[in-house]
Structures are given as C-alpha cells and as structure tokens.
Amino acid sequence: MAKILTRFVTICVVLMNFQLGKNNVNAADDKYMQAYSRLVSALEDTIDWNETLKQLPGFDCYQERPLHLPPLGRELTFSCDALPPSDEIPTSAHRIRPADIRVIGAMGDSLTAANGAGACFLPELLYMYRGLTFSHGGDESFETNPTLANILRKYNPDLKGYGVNTGMWYSDDSSMNVGHPGDIAADMPNQARWLVSKMKADPQIDYENDWKIITLFIGGNDLCDWCDNNEYYSPENYVKHIHEGLMILHDEMPRTIVNVIGTIRVSEVEVLRAPICDIFQWAFCPCALFLTPDERENFDNLTKAYQEALEESITNGQYDDKEDFTVVLQPFLHDTVVPYTESGDPDFSYFAPDCFHLSAKGHAQGGLELWKNMIEPVGGKATTWSPDKINVTCPSSEFPYIFTNVNSKPEFWEPTQPATTSKSSGPIGAGVLSMITVALVTKLLATRH
Structure with a gap:
C-alpha cells in the first residue's frame, strides 16, 4: 500500500512540476516531459493498472461510472442533409465543402492533447485522450463523440489524420495531432514543422493534392505565466509566435484551411471550488486564479487583449495572398463562461x-x-458556446462552403468572379448574401458600442 500511495503522490507531483516548469518546452529535451513520459510508460507497461486503481483515492468514481454513456447525456442524431463533395477537386480555399476535406490535423497544448478528457479521478489526468479531443478526436462516431473529426466523417468517411484512443504526442494513435x-x-x-514533416511522411496522405483542415488552439499557458514575465507573454509576442507558426504552414502546406481558436477565459474556472480544485488550479495557473476583484478585471482585460490582437492579425488579409491557403479565426470561446446547473451551481x-x-x-x-463557427x-x-443546445448546426445547401475571410465578403461572389470550381454549384444566393451583409453590419454596430 505504501508503494501505491507513493506512486499516487508522484503522479500529482509530476503533474504540478510539469506545469510549473513548462516554459519553452521541447519534447526531446525537457526534463519534465521526459519524467512524464517515463511515468506513463511505467503505468502502462509494469503496473497492474486495474488492481492499482482499486486502492487509490477516488476509485469509487471510476468503478461506478457508466462505461458507454454518451458525454452529453444522450446519443445525438446527425440531422444535416448530405452535401456531396465538389465535382472536381477545388483549387480555392474559399470554395471548400466539408466533403472536400480529406485530412485533419491539430496543434496546441494539453487541451488539444485532451489530458484528462476521459478521466474520472486524478491519476487518469496523465493520459492524453487523443480520440476525444474536440478539434481532432476520432473515437467512436458523431452520435456519441461529436468532435470536429467525427462531424467531417459524416461528409467524408475516408477522412485521414484524426487521433484515437490515448497516446503521447509521438504515438501512432495521435496521428496528425x-x-x-x-x-x-x-x-x-x-x-508547425513537426506537423508538416508528419504529413509528408504519411503514405496515406497525398500531401500536394489533399485538402486539409488544421485547428490551432493555444494561449491558456501563456496567460497562466503572464505574471512571471509580462514582456515575454505580452499580447504582441503571443501573436508574433502564432504568426511564425502560421507562416510555416502558409509556405509549406498546400491546400489548407487553418482554424485558429481565440484563447479561452481561463479565470472563469475559479468558480469551480473544492480542495482538489484549488490545489490543481494553483499549480496550473497561479497568475489567473485567486485574484482580488481589481486583479481579476486586469487579467480579464489582458485576455481580451490577446483575443483582439489575434483577431486583427488573422482578419487583416496577410494569410489570404494564396488561393489554396487561408486562416480563419473561430471565436466561440471568447465570451464563454462556466456552465451552470438548473439549481444555479457550477456544472x-x-x-x-x-x-x-x-x-x-x-x-x-x-x-x-x-x-x-466554421459554417x-x-x-x-x-463568441460563446451554448451547452443548452446540443444539436449539430447544419450548413446551408445554398452556401455549402466553409466560411473564410474572403468568401464572407459579398463582393467575392459578384458576377465577375468565377462561381465555383465545381460543375454542380451556382453563384451564392441572394439570401446568403443578405445573411452575410447583416452579420457584418451587426458586428460593426456592436463594436461601436
């Protein structure tokens, strides 16, 4: 029993140390990540995991949880109409249908690796549940696991690159995550360099011809370290580093749409209070939590500055100079807050x-x-999520394309522009033009207030 408790303490220490020592992480050299990798390997290869779990604090949760209950409480129905791929492979990133996407990839931190996504109690936080991550996971199907990959598989069952199961960043199961x-x-x-090299080396991927969707989500750890080095973690540096990564994709990855997700409001999790919560939140994000009201307001203003600087960088046209590449900001987390239960408690x-x-x-x-957001x-x-609405949103058959900075502008669809590279699709309808125009005007009016 003493050995088991020692392992449990080690797990917690490694988790906290790896977060506290995460600046400028390098997968090959960082001592914390090496310790992390060794520990997970030991758990997987040398420990009778099932017997160990039974003796650790919190096992009751693990033992009693339903094994096949869909995470949203019920199986979903994919109610969208079938949208076939373009008759010919498109040459423009602004005329891409969901079924045209053949490869999916993801970049980011532990939220993209999905640390703890399938965890019921603390030791399982070590595992990266790549098959569950919202931007890339391919476990099961849309009905029980409505990730972006599983939604795209409804349009193209032959989608490649999604992650499955649990796995380290270098595992086969992580695929293009x-x-x-x-x-x-x-x-x-x-x-970005790593992703380019992995895709080029994968024999199942036609690197030059396959259309790719990459989702980049980063910023939580930058915000959580901001108080340690205000200059290094400034909004300007945050955007500069993301720009450097995006330009590698821009220069080296053809036929690609990149989703960039605006950073989450990490200070929101402070409402989740419990002794274990306090310990881990302090370990993961001391700069953002347990703040005075004034400090909280300043931190939230910093988060907003990150979001606005990134949005300006992506919408200013610098990534729209190639016909087969574009970057789109997806802001659904900008104003997202912790959901609450019907009784008024944090969920x-x-x-x-x-x-x-x-x-x-x-x-x-x-x-x-x-x-x-993509449609x-x-x-x-x-700019917020809607946990009370868990049905899938369907693209319009009148506008079957993934929205970009360019095709969101009505002038892109003027008669002087070629309507599509697909033989079956006509010019954008007046209804969608009106929708886009109203959305743009609404956004403009909102920013003036």
Missing part, C-alpha cells in the same frame, strides 16, 4: 477531475461549437 501538454505560443513554429461535469481541463462532455460541446460567416460568428 501534434498538441503537446504545457506548450505556449512560442512552440507553434516547432509544432463540474464539463471539466476533468482537476477542475481545469475539459472532460469528455466539455470536448463534445467544443466540437459542436467549433463546427458551428458561420466572418463577422457573424458566435
């Missing part, structure tokens, strides 16, 4: 046992919200 726990914006260039079910990372339920909701025009995208 290069998300690395502890990473910050400064690590995005390395992740812990959206979070892992550390009260910081997302649970399978949180990832499932995130997948639905990311997809919804909303720029200027009219939702």
